[in-house]
Amino acid sequence: MRKLAISLIIFDLLMVYSFAIRVELAAALALLIASILFGLVGSIIAARRLYFLAGASPHSALFAALSAVITAYWLGIGLSSIYAIYALSILMGVIVIYFAGYLIFKGVDPDLATSILVAFASSFSVLAAYYIKTSLPVSFDIMSVVFGDPLLVTFRELVIASIVAIITIVGVVLTFDAQIYLGVDRDSALLTGAPIWLYDLVFFTLLGAVVVSLIKVVGFVLEHILILLPGALGASYGKSSREALFVSLVASMTAGSLGMLISMVVPVSPSGAVGVSMLLIYAVASLYGRQ
Numbered sequence: 001m002r003k004l005a006i007s008l009i010i011f012d013l014l015m016v017y018s019f020a021i022r023v024e025l026a027a028a029l030a031l032l033i034a035s036i037l038f039g040l041v042g043s044i045i046a047a048r049r050l051y052f053l054a055g056a057s058p059h060s061a062l063f064a065a066l067s068a069v070i071t072a073y074w075l076g077i078g079l080s081s082i083y084a085i086y087a088l089s090i091l092m093g094v095i096v097i098y099f100a101g102y103l104i105f106k107g108v109d110p111d112l113a114t115s116i117l118v119a120f121a122s123s124f125s126v127l128a129a130y131y132i133k134t135s136l137p138v139s140f141d142i143m144s145v146v147f148g149d150p151l152l153v154t155f156r157e158l159v160i161a162s163i164v165a166i167i168t169i170v171g172v173v174l175t176f177d178a179q180i181y182l183g184v185d186r187d188s189a190l191l192t193g194a195p196i197w198l199y200d201l202v203f204f205t206l207l208g209a210v211v212v213s214l215i216k217v218v219g220f221v222l223e224h225i226l227i228l229l230p231g232a233l234g235a236s237y238g239k240s241s242r243e244a245l246f247v248s249l250v251a252s253m254t255a256g257s258l259g260m261l262i263s264m265v266v267p268v269s270p271s272g273a274v275g276v277s278m279l280l281i282y283a284v285a286s287l288y289g290r291q
Contacts, residue, residue, distance in 0.1 A: 007237070015220070018260070022264055026153050026154065030040060030150045031270065031274065037161075038214075038252050040249060041172070042054075043234050053104075058223035060117060063125045065089050065215055066125055066129055067124070069138070071088050073138060086160045086213065094208035095265045101113075144216055145216055146221060148217055150270050152216065153216060160213060161214065162215040164210060178199045179199060179202075181194075182199060208250065211223055218274065218275070229279070229281075230248040230252035236285070236286075237285065254277075259273035260274075260276065
């Protein structure tokens with residue numbers, strides 16, 4: 001297993017280098033960052049068994065991206081200020097996730113809280129998209145956040161993704177054991193007097209920031225796959241919490257690398273190829289595990 005993991009990591013790095021040389025450096029780094037972040041966050045999602053909420057989180061990202069465009073126009077910022085747009089998007093996306101997280105923290109069934117989130121984000125995303133297309137005198141490609149395209153990622157957007165990556169890595173490292181404990185026995189954690197609210201806050205912040213900041217890289221549609229399958233794979237085949245994290249990370253990075261390879265050989269969307277690769281990895285691992 002360890003030799004296979006090392007081989008896959010070497011393959012991942014070679015694919016990133018090849019994609020950077022033959023296609024685009026920013027796109028290669030953006031996909032690498034996306035793979036790492038989805039692998040890290042996915043492992044916590046699996047540990048805390050919040051798959052339904054995580055699967056719904058891209059809806060909040062779509063709403064945040066569209067509403068940030070409208071807010072920026074109303075404030076007179078304009079779409080040229082990428083940092084302001086992303087700051088508004090992340091802020092709005094995290095607030096929506098906070099709302100669902102607050103309901104869960106107060107004892108509302110996670111599925112019900114998630115259903116409310118999806119209803120809100122989906123409805124207002126449609127309204128926001130319609131308003132942008134019909135009422136705003138700005139040019140904004142809505143399809144770029146629906147389907148995603150790493151080839152369109154700019155250097156400034158890569159900087160933003162890198163900052164989110166650093167914050168996410170630090171957050172996961174500092175709270176990973178506590179997040180696992182909450183997933184295993186939340187009631188006992190409450191009895192110990194541990195700051196549950198703080199760990200919940202970290203988790204929901206990281207989830208919101210990751211899905212919003214990477215929506216242009218992989219798109220609203222494929223985030224549903226990448227936020228769920230790596231963590232599910234790690235939970236199924238990891239013999240410990242740290243091994244589950246490692247499996248999730250390697251699986252996500254390998255999917256990203258295979259996606260890069262496929263898009264270099266066949267003229268297809270890199271983000272779409274990453275999604276198909278992740279699905280195939282999960283399918284092969286599931287078939288192998290049944291033998």
